[in-house]
Amino acid sequence: MKKLPLILLASFFVLLSVAALASEEYFPALKKQLKKTYSALTATPDPPKPVEKFEPIIVEVPTPELNITLPTREITKEYDNHLIAGENNGFGLIESEDHFQQLIKNKKLVPVSQGTGYLVDELTHSHPFVTPRSKVILEEIGQAFQSLTKQESFFTVSSVTRTPEQQQNLRKRNRNATAGISSHSYGVSFDISYIRFNGKKGGNRSAQKDLETVLNEFQAANKIFFIKERKQSCYHVTVR
Numbered sequence: 001m002k003k004l005p006l007i008l009l010a011s012f013f014v015l016l017s018v019a020a021l022a023s024e025e026y027f028p029a030l031k032k033q034l035k036k037t038y039s040a041l042t043a044t045p046d047p048p049k050p051v052e053k054f055e056p057i058i059v060e061v062p063t064p065e066l067n068i069t070l071p072t073r074e075i076t077k078e079y080d081n082h083l084i085a086g087e088n089n090g091f092g093l094i095e096s097e098d099h100f101q102q103l104i105k106n107k108k109l110v111p112v113s114q115g116t117g118y119l120v121d122e123l124t125h126s127h128p129f130v131t132p133r134s135k136v137i138l139e140e141i142g143q144a145f146q147s148l149t150k151q152e153s154f155f156t157v158s159s160v161t162r163t164p165e166q167q168q169n170l171r172k173r174n175r176n177a178t179a180g181i182s183s184h185s186y187g188v189s190f191d192i193s194y195i196r197f198n199g200k201k202g203g204n205r206s207a208q209k210d211l212e213t214v215l216n217e218f219q220a221a222n223k224i225f226f227i228k229e230r231k232q233s234c235y236h237v238t239v240r
Contacts, residue, residue, distance in 0.1 A: 079183070081225045082238040086186030089239060090131055094185045100127065100163050109187050110135055112160065117142025118192075119199070120157045125169060127161050131187045134239040137223055138190065141214055141237075148210045153198055155211055158234055159184065159191040183238050191234040211235070 087093075091108045094100050103109045109129040113120050118138060120128050130138065138157070146153055162184040183189040192215075197207040215235055218224045226237045 078225075078227055082183040082189060082227070082236070083181065085225060085238045085240045086183040086188050089133065090186035090188045092186070093181065094161070094163050094187065097163050097165060100129075100161075103187070104129060107132075109161065112138060112157070112190075114154075115139050115142050117144070117146035117154050118157055119154050120160065121193075121196075123160065125162060125166050126159045126184060127163075127166075129161050129187065130190060131239070134188045134190070137218070137239045140223075141192075141218060144214045144217070145211055148214060149207060153207060153210075155207070156193045156196040156199070157190050158193045158196070161185070161187045161189075183236075189236065189238040191229075191232070191236055193234050194228075195233045 091103060094103065100109070108131065110132050112128050112130055112135050116139065118141070142154065145155060162182060164181075164185060167182050167185060192211065194208045194211060195201060195203060197204045212228075212235070215224070215226045215237065219226055222240055224237050224239055226235050229236050
């Protein structure tokens, strides 16, 4: 019975030795693994890679050109054609009443009153005289108008040639009249009313349409320039 404790004691020492040997083999590996895990947990993470920046692509869209003309008055730059025609086809600018009378005396201006298809109204701010060629064109317009209407119709000429003094006086009375030089002062321009036909004042859409057709044909044939003046209810005509 006394030998049993010795055997147990010997077994204990054997187990203790085995455990010591095992720990000697195991703990360094465990320590190494723990150290590796700790290092992984405490390591400073690599800074994030910078995000590549892309320059925006700018597409230039051409802006359409707008050709918009805002007239400062009823008659726009188109009136320049009338002034040029006056300078080229008349006998120069009428400078005064005396000059006007001299042009009549020299037969560079001739009277107009009425003819086939037209009638000159009683005038207050102009004279019923035009250049010889302008009279021919006026008579052609009248004949064409009457032929188109197929009846004894006529339109009214409401204004003809003006001296500078008459132009200034008209400007005082009518603010829509041209300030400065007017093509009426060259003896090649006249106004045709589009609300007065056959001696009557009032709308006549059929006659107005026929008159405008004739004026368009004469303009296309390079015989005249004309502008529709809405405030004055007339066509301003200049012989080319």
